[in-house]
Amino acid sequence: MSASASNRAKTPSDIAAMKGQSKVVCLTAYTTPVAKIVDSHCDLILVGDSVGMVLHGMPSTIGVTMEMMVMHGQAVMRGAVRALVVVDMPFGSYEESPQQAFGNAAKIMSQTGCAAVKLEGGMHMAETIAFLVKRGIPVMAHIGLTPQSVNTLGGYKVQGRGADAERLRADARAVAEAGAFSVVLEKVPASLADAITAEIGIVTVGIGASAGCDGQVLVVDDMLGIFADFKPKFVKRYAQVAQISEAAVEAYALEVRSGAFPAAEHLFAD
Structure with a gap:
């Protein structure tokens, strides 16, 4: 393989092909310098709406705007060469209809140059995911604890315990069948994350889930000890x-x- 080929940016298809072959390494990034640091070590860089809390001091992700996601997506794309860059769709930008989601996803991709978008939700978002994928927009799904729904979930609680496990399994099947190339599993019991990973054919990326997931993601500021005032159970400080x-x-x-x-x-x- 030539140097230029080995250094090309990964695609959603490349990530999908890692299922059962090698672990997917993912971190968030919101700025050009951090993107440059993580790019050579990660398969996937997520420009998360967590930027609202981490860099802008917001109490939750609810207030993050399209303009913020585009700005930070552009910054990360200036520093990323090798990793696949996925940009979060912010709260209110995709829930109304598949058509609304397409317009905003197209804006994010065209204005940042990223390779895919991420949106939260399981069965109820399957139609939207399928709509986007059919129109050329790769989608990373996100189920379990979905921070944009924290007000209806009653806080940042573990999801999928007891009888609720079947709901999450159904969510995972729905987003996989809709065409998502990967799915984030956030704050779900390890045994459930393992079962979902075995049941669906797309890459699972865990955060507070299980080492058995196909990959892992952390907020880079959490694992580096920059965002020091907040340390969830699932975060390991590497610095x-x-x-x-x-x-x-x-x-x-x-x-x-x-x-x-x-x-x-x-x-x-x-």
Whole structure:
């Protein structure tokens, strides 16, 4: 394989073909610098509507707009070369009708250059997913805990326990049959995530689900310890960037106040 071929961006078909072959590695990104960091290590980069909480300080994802998703999608596309980039469709941009979903998905893809969109919902969104896929828009589905529905779900609770498990299995089958190339399983019991992964023919990407899923996704700011005020059970901290950054800022402030910075090596001669 040539260097140019090996470095080409992955496609939804490439991700779909990883089912049962190799694990799909996914992280979120919202900016060009972070996209550059994660691109060579990830198969898929998700420009999540979690950007509203992580970067904009919103209390939930509900207030995220199309304009925000397009802006952050454009930023990530400037830094991504190898990974498949998927952009979330924000709350209110696709629920009304398949036609509304198509118009907004087409806007996201045409204005960002991303390869696919993600939307939340199972059986009730199957018609919309099929409508988009038939018109050339690859879709990543999202079931289980769907943050845009947090008000009707009664909070960020685990989904699919007990008798509710069959509903989630039906959701998974519905989005797979509708043509989604992958599906996020968020905050579902591990045994249920394993069963769904075995039952459907598309890639499952877990977040608070199971190591048996076909892949995993985390919010990059969570796993790096940047978004340090929030740590769900399913997050593993791989670094403590917030602590390191605060220590660096403290050192800078001390040197400025003492006159140690800037030193001679940071200045320009006459």
